[in-house]
Amino acid sequence: MKQLGEMLQRFDRELEARRVLPPSDDLLSRMVHSEAMGQLPPLERLANIALLIVAGNDTTRNSISGLVEALHLYPEELEKLRADPTLSTNASQEIIRWQSPVTHMRRTATADVEVGGQLIRQGEKIVMWYISGNRDESVFPNAERFDVTRENARRHIAFGHGIHRCVGARLAEVQIAAVIDEIVSRRLRVVPVGAPERLASPFLHGFNAMPVRLEQD
Ligand code: HEM
Numbered sequence: 001m002k003q004l005g006e007m008l009q010r011f012d013r014e015l016e017a018r019r020v021l022p023p024s025d026d027l028l029s030r031m032v033h034s035e036a037m038g039q040l041p042p043l044e045r046l047a048n049i050a051l052l053i054v055a056g057n058d059t060t061r062n063s064i065s066g067l068v069e070a071l072h073l074y075p076e077e078l079e080k081l082r083a084d085p086t087l088s089t090n091a092s093q094e095i096i097r098w099q100s101p102v103t104h105m106r107r108t109a110t111a112d113v114e115v116g117g118q119l120i121r122q123g124e125k126i127v128m129w130y131i132s133g134n135r136d137e138s139v140f141p142n143a144e145r146f147d148v149t150r151e152n153a154r155r156h157i158a159f160g161h162g163i164h165r166c167v168g169a170r171l172a173e174v175q176i177a178a179v180i181d182e183i184v185s186r187r188l189r190v191v192p193v194g195a196p197e198r199l200a201s202p203f204l205h206g207f208n209a210m211p212v213r214l215e216q217d
Contacts, residue, residue: 008046015045027052059101060172062199062206064179066099068190069210070146077148081184088184091148092177097156098146100131103205105160131205133157189215 015032018024023033031037031048040048071078081087104127109120120126134156135143147153159166166172183190190212197209 011049060175062101063099065207065210067095072192074146080148085184087148088177088180090153091180092173094150094153096158097134100134100158101205103131104129130157
């Protein structure tokens with residue numbers, strides 16, 4: 001909480017500095033000059049900023065580290081990408097499925113509903129394990145395998161579903177595809193040089209550290 005408080009103060013300073021300047025094209029300037037977000041109460045301001053930081057950083061970062069691990073486990077997938085660089089778009093979807101950096105969200109049922117033979121009553125809270133759905137063998141055969149040519153990779157649910165589906169989904173896909181494009185066009189191999197240090201979190205599926213060496217061929 002102390003760190004969150006410090007973060008809020010820091011962002012408040014950044015926001016106020018921009019409030020007195022003409023609107024510009026950076027995110028905080030856009031926030032502070034917008035009708036919807038210019039005057040948020042502190043808790044909402046903090047929630048929105050924290051959301052952007054966690055949602056826009058931990059997710060793509062851990063997907064990219066996951067990519068390093070996946071290409072290490074399945075080196076032939078890099079060869080497929082090198083043979084056909086247009087696969088990077090699909091590979092981006094596939095690594096988001098395979099890694100599923102946000103493991104779950106919770107919802108409260110607004111009505112009685114039956115899912116997979118299980119009755120969920122109105123008002124009950126449920127946890128939606130995206131990471132489990134993304135390993136559903138009835139949808140993704142050989143689900144544990146990272147496969148850049150997987151035909152239905154984009155059917156993954158790592159971005160959630162419905163009205164709150166990730167607002168940054170396209171940005172994330174484009175960003176990760178750009179990393180893959182660079183690895184391929186520069187003929188890089190990102191080689192792990194030690195076991196990755198995994199993040200102990202039930203919410204984020206990711207890494208604290210992933211030591212690597214870059215090789216070029
Ligand atoms: C691989 C990358 C990403 C994954 C797997 C991911 C996953 C998710 C998930 C699971 C949700 C919740 C969906 C729900 O509650 O139904 C979400 C929401 C959100 N994400 Fe992402 N995200 C990613 C990248 C990003 C990026 C790059 C940004 C912004 C720069 C972003 C911003 C947000 C925001 C603002 C929300 C809240 C949307 C709302 O509640 O209406 N995300 N994301």
